[in-house]
Amino acid sequence: MQGRVAVITGASSGIGAATARLLAAEGAAVALLARRAERLEALALELEEYGAKVVAIQADVTDPAAVAAAGEQVASELGRVDLLVNNAGVMLLSPFEADLVDEWERMIDVNFTAVLHTTRVFLPALRDGGGDVVNISSVAGRVVFERSAVYNGTKHAVGAWSEALRKELAGTGVRVGLIEPGVVATELTTHFSHDETKAVYAERYDGVERLEASDVADAVLFMVSRPPRAAINEILLRPSAQKP
Amino acid sequence: MNLDLSGRVAVITGASSGIGAATARRLAEHGAAVVLLARRGDRIQSLQQELADAGHSALAIEADVTDAASLNRAVVGARELGRVDLLVNNAGVMLLSRFDEAHVAEWKQMIDVNVTGVLLTTNAFLDDLTDGGGDIVNISSVAGRMTAPNTSVYNATKWGVVGWSDALRQELIAKDVRVGLIEPGAVETELAGHITSEVARQRFHERFDGMAILQAGDIADAVLYMASRPPHAAVNEILVRPAKQP
Numbered sequence: 001m002q003g004r005v006a007v008i009t010g011a012s013s014g015i016g017a018a019t020a021r022l023l024a025a026e027g028a029a030v031a032l033l034a035r036r037a038e039r040l041e042a043l044a045l046e047l048e049e050y051g052a053k054v055v056a057i058q059a060d061v062t063d064p065a066a067v068a069a070a071g072e073q074v075a076s077e078l079g080r081v082d083l084l085v086n087n088a089g090v091m092l093l094s095p096f097e098a099d100l101v102d103e104w105e106r107m108i109d110v111n112f113t114a115v116l117h118t119t120r121v122f123l124p125a126l127r128d129g130g131g132d133v134v135n136i137s138s139v140a141g142r143v144v145f146e147r148s149a150v151y152n153g154t155k156h157a158v159g160a161w162s163e164a165l166r167k168e169l170a171g172t173g174v175r176v177g178l179i180e181p182g183v184v185a186t187e188l189t190t191h192f193s194h195d196e197t198k199a200v201y202a203e204r205y206d207g208v209e210r211l212e213a214s215d216v217a218d219a220v221l222f223m224v225s226r227p228p229r230a231a232i233n234e235i236l237l238r239p240s241a242q243k244p
Numbered sequence: 245m246n247l248d249l250s251g252r253v254a255v256i257t258g259a260s261s262g263i264g265a266a267t268a269r270r271l272a273e274h275g276a277a278v279v280l281l282a283r284r285g286d287r288i289q290s291l292q293q294e295l296a297d298a299g300h301s302a303l304a305i306e307a308d309v310t311d312a313a314s315l316n317r318a319v320v321g322a323r324e325l326g327r328v329d330l331l332v333n334n335a336g337v338m339l340l341s342r343f344d345e346a347h348v349a350e351w352k353q354m355i356d357v358n359v360t361g362v363l364l365t366t367n368a369f370l371d372d373l374t375d376g377g378g379d380i381v382n383i384s385s386v387a388g389r390m391t392a393p394n395t396s397v398y399n400a401t402k403w404g405v406v407g408w409s410d411a412l413r414q415e416l417i418a419k420d421v422r423v424g425l426i427e428p429g430a431v432e433t434e435l436a437g438h439i440t441s442e443v444a445r446q447r448f449h450e451r452f453d454g455m456a457i458l459q460a461g462d463i464a465d466a467v468l469y470m471a472s473r474p475p476h477a478a479v480n481e482i483l484v485r486p487a488k489q490p
Contacts (some may be wrong), residue, residue, distance in 0.1 A: 022245075170490040209476040218245045219479070222469045229456040232466070234483035240422055240476055243414045 001225065002027035005078045007122055009061050009114075010088030012039035014186030015136060018213035019085055019220050024052035026221065028083070031055045031074045033067075033118075053078070061088045061114035071121040081125035083224055086115045087136040093201060094194035096149045103193065104150045111154035116161070123174070130173030132224045135162045136216070139182045142236060143244055147197045155180075166233060175231040177223045182238030185210040208241045247472045250275035252378075253326040254471075255318075257309050257365055258335030260287035262433030263383060266460035267332055267467050268295065268302070274468055277301035277325040281318055281365075282335070283308050301325060309335045309361030315368040322372075329378030330471050331369050333362045336383065340394045340448065341441030350440070351397045358401035363408070377420030379471045382409045383463065386429045386485060394444040402427075413480060422478040424470045429485030430457040457486045 006023045010016035012034035020030050024047045032040050037058040044056040055077050059066040074081060089111045092103035119133060126133065140148055141155035159178060166176035183189075183205050192198045215237065223232040254271045258264035260282035268278045272295050280288040280302060288304035295302035303325055307318040322328050336358045339350035366380060373380065387395055388402030406425060413423035430436075430452045439445045462484065470479045 167490045171488040173487075175487050211477050215473070215477040218473075221245055226462065226465070229487055230458055230462040230484060231487040231489075232482060232484050234481065235479060236481035237473075237477060237479045240420070240478040241417055242478075243417060 001221075004028045004082040005031065005074070005080050006083040006085065007031045007033065007074060007081055008085045008087060009033045009118055011043065012036040014188065015181070015184060015213045015216045016085070016087040017043055018217040019087065020047065022214065022217040022221055023083075024054065025050065026225075029053035029055075029078050031057060031070070031078060031081075033057050033059045033061065033070055034088070035060050061118055062109045064117045067114075067117050067121050071125075074122075075125065080129065081122050082129070082131040083134070084119065084122045084126060084132070085134045085136065085220060086118055088114060089136065089138075089188070090191060091138075091140075091151050091188045093147045093151060093192055093197045095147050095197070098194055100194065107150055107154050111151075112157045112161075115158060119165070126174050127172060130228070131175075133162075133165070133174065133176045134220055134223055135176070135178050137162070137178050137180045139180055139236065139238060139242075141178070141180050145244070147194075147200065163233075166231075173228070177232050178234045179216060179219050179223065180234065180236045181211055181216050181219075182242045183208060183210045184213060184216060186213055205242070208239050211237065211239050245469075246474075247274050247468055249330075249468070249472055252276040252330050252471070253279065253322070253328050254330040254332060255279040255281060255322055255328050255369060256332040256334055257281045257307075257361070259291065259304075260284040262435065263428070263431060263460045263463045264332070264334040265291055266464040267334065270461065270464035270468050271330070271471070272298070272300035272302060274472070276330065278303070279318070279322040279325060279328070280304045281307045281309070309365050310356045312364050312368070315364055319368050319372065322369075327376060328369050328372040329376065330381070331366065331373060331379070332381045332383065332467055333365055334383040335361055335365075336385075336435070337438060338385075338387075338398050338435045339441075340398060340439050340444035342394055342443055343396045345441055345443075347441065354397055354401045358398075359404045359408075362405055366412070373421050374416070374419040377475075378422075380412070380416075380421060380423045381467050381470055382423070382425050383467075384409070384425050384427045386427050386483065388425070388427055389483065394441065394447055410480075413478075420475075422473075424479050425481045426463060426466050426470065427481065427483045428458055428463050428466075429489045430455070431463060432457055432459055452489075455486055455488050457489070458484065
């Protein structure tokens with residue numbers, strides 16, 4: 001990863017932070033995007049102590065103007081982009097008939113629309129010299145669950161969009177890959193507002209040792225460190241004990 | 245990222261060439277003892293010698309994955325290196341043709357090797373694998389995910405592997421055996437050289453001639469990555485194509 005510049009969204013915690021740590025440890029310069037500035041600054045300081053080049057950018061990926069400004073800042077401070085990790089996402093599970101319309105819209109905005117805008121901003125820089133777009137989707141992009149209708153919808157959308165983009169960009173030097181993790185020990189599951197679903201979810205994965213964020217970071221590293229001829233299009237990974 | 249396989253014993257089918265041979269080399273380089281299975285005894289014996297000369301533990305056993313008796317002999321032979329805890333079901337054939345060409349013998353051969361052979365091999369080594377846990381890595385194909393003309397029966401065999409593999413994955417969770425699928429696109433191996441249908445061979449060449457396609461070592465890297473994950477993490481599926489293959 002020496003000499004490569006990686007942009008990571010949702011970098012303040014979980015998979016995003018773990019990916020930033022791993023790519024920086026492997027020699028990449030990293031641009032960290034997230035809303036929570038304090039967390040970003042703390043992570044940037046930690047990585048700089050190890051000698052990594054880091055740019056922390058407070059940005060809400062659902063705000064196209066903020067993402068565009070982040071693109072300009074990355075261009076001016078790091079000069080290039082070789083790798084975009086679309087990681088920011090939310091999982092607000094509930095039965096469809098609970099009518100949590102605000103949460104549906106939030107998931108569509110963060111999990112799908114923001115991925116389009118972020119990719120649009122960084123794609124010209126990626127095409128200029130080649131690179132990788134890594135989209136962090138979910139098992140929910142492959143397997144459908146109760147109480148997950150809209151989350152499933154957003155992750156299926158990411159999967160379909162990602163695959164079409166991969167085909168459009170095949171041969172341009174830009175590889176597009178999808179990573180679909182099962183249950184990971186992150187904040188993702190703590191944001192449900194629907195209490196009954198919280199309990200059902202906890203019961204569904206009771207006794208399952210969850211993936212660590214670093215397991216997903218390893219998948220990102222494996223994907224992006226392939227030689228130019230080889231494109232890892234998709235990695236599906238679950239806790240060893242997770243069935244569906 | 246830790247890619248160490250020290251102490252593991254891996255069985256690789258179709259180890260005489262291509263992805264199988266590359267995987268044997270890669271796993272051995274990372275510390276695994278490797279058992280090489282194939283029909284072509286001379287080929288796997290020379291690979292065994294090559295690996296032994298490099299200081300690795302390797303054993304060549306002539307076996308046909310469509311012949312249960314030869315697999316049972318391989319199970320007994322493999323135990324010389326220890327309990328098998330990693331099985332790479334790699335042996336496969338791709339005899340593409342238009343369906344209406346009615347290459348019935350080739351259909352049967354693909355079903356025998358690509359599906360029945362995988363079931364028989366897994367069945368043979370299952371006692372070893374479940375006696376303490378391990379990994380089964382099934383080498384399928386992009387053809388297990390999408391269809392194309394001239395590929396109907398090959399598609400069917402790879403679809404079969406995908407369905408069986410994911411059901412087995414769920415069944416073997418209780419036995420600490422992880423079951424994963426690797427689905428490569430076009431790889432530089434002997435595979436396409438065996439196509440007898442003129443129309444299918446021509447289309448294959450039109451699609452891939454001049455393209456920088458995958459090397460067998462690229463798939464070996466995926467097997468290594470899959471098998472070396474910590475016990476709580478299972479890489480269920482890796483889809484890999486040449487970067488230029490749409």
